[in-house]
Amino acid sequence: MELHTTVYNRTTPAERVLLVGPSLGGNATHQWTKVAAELIHDARVVFIDLPGTGLGEAWDDADEPTLDTVAAAVADVARGLKQELGEGVPVYYAGLSISGAIGLHIARDYPELFAGVVVVASAATVGEPARWLERAEQVEATGTQQLVEETTKRWFTPAFRAEQPDVVNIIMEGLSVSDDHSYAQLCRALAAHDVRADLPYIQTPVMMIAGERDSSTPIANVELVAETAPRGELHVVADAAHQVPVMRPAEVARLIRQMMERPRWNRVVSESGD
Known part of the structure; x- marks a missing residue:
């Protein structure tokens, strides 16, 4: 699998790289641009399109529908960037929803890259x-079009939908135009996703960010990762539903910057808000 990527700020002098991935049926550029703008001087930000979304090619059925398959492709992106920029350049990864799940496979399998x-x-x-x-x-x-109405209610709070309808429409367009088979294959990959037994052995620093009002992701499941992974950390973003980077980009950027700048990690649980 080869993933399509777009560099947000290619000319930045920043000596870090941040790869960002979208939610299931989401467009990475639409979901992460406001976060990238906040981090424009902190890291070279690279949007990653999942198969069948954004500018990504449709799922190739020669590839097994697992998150390990996608994680391996993200690792290839990281290797290519290290070859281009130098092996000493640190690469970070941030993923929303399914891409966050992919991040746990990355943290487990590629500690030398990230x-x-x-x-x-x-x-x-x-x-x-x-x-x-x-x-x-x-x-x-x-x-996927028949998923849009119900998904919109889960992805955004009523207040955000009322205040920023144009933003919501742009995000939901990504879902409506997703390639159906690619979306289905990613659903099958999520069905097989379970890294609970691996959490105690993940040595890569893992920051968990949860939306306070995210009905899609039970907070107990998020806490399990933060409490079990040796270098885990949890932040809960106030008043955010599932689309945390869209609803609270400045807060998400602040937390990512905090992770990139911290020389040593200790487990921290906090409530975050502007």
């Missing part, structure tokens, strides 16, 4: 396997 991983609105397990397999079949049959 200086730290940020998991936003995700956990070591996500939902129920049977529900993901059911959704995969549903989308193969009727497409």
